[in-house]
Amino acid sequence: xxxxxxxxxxxxxxxxxxxxxxxxxxxxxxxxxxxxxxxxxxxxxxxxxxxxxxxxxxxxxxxxxxxxxxxxxxxxxxxxxxxxxxxxxxxxxxxxxxxxxxxxxxxxxxxxxxxxxxxxxxxxxxxxxxxxxxxxxxxxxxxxxxxxxxxxxxxxxxxxxxxxxxxxxxxxxxxxxxxxxxxxxxxxxxxxxxxxxxxxxxxxxxxxxxxxxxxxxxxxxxxxxxxxxxxxxxxxxxxxxxxxxxxxxxxxxxxxxxxxxxxxxxxxxxxxxxxxxxxxxxxxxxxxxxxxxxxxxxxxxxxxxxxxxxxxxxxxxxxxxxxxxxxxxxxxxxxxxxxxxxxxxxxxxxxxxxxxxxx
Numbered sequence: 127x128x129x130x131x132x133x134x135x136x137x138x139x140x141x142x143x144x145x146x147x148x149x150x151x152x153x154x155x156x157x158x159x160x161x162x163x164x165x166x167x168x169x170x171x172x173x174x175x176x177x178x179x180x181x182x183x184x185x186x187x188x189x190x191x192x193x194x195x196x197x198x199x200x201x202x203x204x205x206x207x208x209x210x211x212x213x214x215x216x217x218x219x220x221x222x223x224x225x226x227x228x229x230x231x232x233x234x235x236x237x238x239x240x241x242x243x244x245x246x247x248x249x250x251x252x253x254x255x256x257x258x259x260x261x262x263x264x265x266x267x268x269x270x271x272x273x274x275x276x277x278x279x280x281x282x283x284x285x286x287x288x289x290x291x292x293x294x295x296x297x298x299x300x301x302x303x304x305x306x307x308x309x310x311x312x313x314x315x316x317x318x319x320x321x322x323x324x325x326x327x328x329x330x331x332x333x334x335x336x337x338x339x340x341x342x343x344x345x346x347x348x349x350x351x352x353x354x355x356x357x358x359x360x361x362x363x364x365x366x367x368x369x370x371x372x373x374x375x376x377x378x379x380x381x382x383x384x385x386x387x388x389x390x391x392x393x394x395x396x397x398x399x400x401x402x403x404x405x406x407x408x409x410x411x412x413x414x415x416x417x418x419x420x421x422x423x424x425x426x427x428x429x430x431x432x433x434x435x436x437x438x439x440x441x442x443x444x445x446x447x448x449x450x451x452x453x454x455x456x457x458x459x460x461x462x463x464x465x466x467x468x469x470x471x472x473x474x475x476x477x478x479x480x481x482x483x484x485x
Contacts, residue, residue: 135172136190138165143197146226147204155222159229173243188244188256191237195260198237199267202230206271206279224282231271231286235306238264242302261306269313277327280317284334288341295345304346307338311358314338318362319369324377333384336362340388344398356392356401360409363389 142162149155172187205227212220238261245257271283287307294300314335321328339362343355363385392398 135165135168136193138162139169139190139194140197143194143201146229147201150219150222152218152222152225155225155229169240173240184244188241191241191244192256192260195237195263198230198233199263202227202234202267202271205230206274206276209276209279224278227279228282228286231268231283232290234264234267235286235290235303238306239302265306265309268310272310272313272317277331280331281334284314284331284338287338288334291338291341291345300345300347304342304351307342308351308355311339311342311355315358315362315365318365324375324381326377329377329380329384332366332381336366336385336388340392343392343401344395349401352397353401353404356398356405357408359388359392360402360405 138161142158142165145158146155146162149158169187169190172183175183205223208223209220209227212223214220241257241260245254268283268287272280274280274283287310290303291307294303297303318332318335321332324332336359339355339359343352343359346352346355366381366385389402392402
């Protein structure tokens with residue numbers, strides 16, 4: 127009976143991904159993603175029950191996810207290619223492709239976590255190369271999305287990452303999510319580094335990059351990880367101010383103000399303030415020029431606040447800065463049990479169509 131459930135789950139999952147590629151309306155997409163969501167819930171239950179069902183059940187689950195990965199990769203590729211081919215940035219088809227892409231990206235980001243859970247159940251070192259291959263495949267897919275030439279594709283990729291990081295803060299163990307997204311930090315820093323001349327759209331892209339780095343620092347549960355992500359975050363800040371040192375355009379002022387707000391926010395979080403102080407002190411000893419540049423961007427008293435902060439203050443929720451590039455508004459907005467994944471609900475407002483159409 128359990129073997130038949132695995133086969134049914136795989137069949138419905140593959141059919142769901144195939145139909146998502148073919149649907150032509152938002153309403154149809156909503157209905158199909160409902161099916162995939164139900165199948166994902168079934169898979170979660172099967173994983174929870176797997177230890178009581180033996181090795182065969184675990185192998186079946188692993189095969190299901192490995193098979194679905196190819197379908198997800200094809201879905202992602204189709205969406206990106208379709209977005210590149212469309213010249214009408216306000217078309218309904220483009221909106222649909224963006225929603226499909228957001229769904230696909232979130233599935234890709236969550237897949238390594240599920241595979242890690244199965245790996246822990248299996249406990250077989252011989253299967254480690256399989257899990258590593260899946261992890262590497264998903265990482266490469268995400269790096270391809272984040273470095274795509276289309277800024278809307280980049281923006282949606284970053285928004286989904288931000289959404290997943292935020293949700294991971296509610297998990298008892300978010301280490302696999304933090305580890306996976308941490309592997310993408312090199313690509314995120316590359317995005318920041320290569321955009322030396324700022325436009326309105328690039329301000330949003332770089333701002334999203336900074337927010338992902340900041341959130342990684344705040345949701346990490348291990349002290350070493352918190353300090354490491356703080357160092358990477360401040361490195362990104364220094365990159366921005368170094369590249370725009372002699373540029374006083376409105377766009378440069380906007381991204382600098384974003385950076386200032388994020389640093390100020392971290393200084394008000396007790397668990398982050400200490401790491402902020404430590405990393406700043408370390409930078410002052412080893413990279414004097416960068417540290418002087420960094421001090422110019424910090425509002426007066428921020429460094430002092432990171433040292434003398436009253437630790438009785440509760441944790442502050444992550445900053446949610448307004449975005450210029452957003453996902454299109456879905457046809458049906460549901461407050462509960464939305465058919466589309468939560469990543470597609472990030473910053474969905476009526477102004478989104480006007481803002482993303484400039485790309």
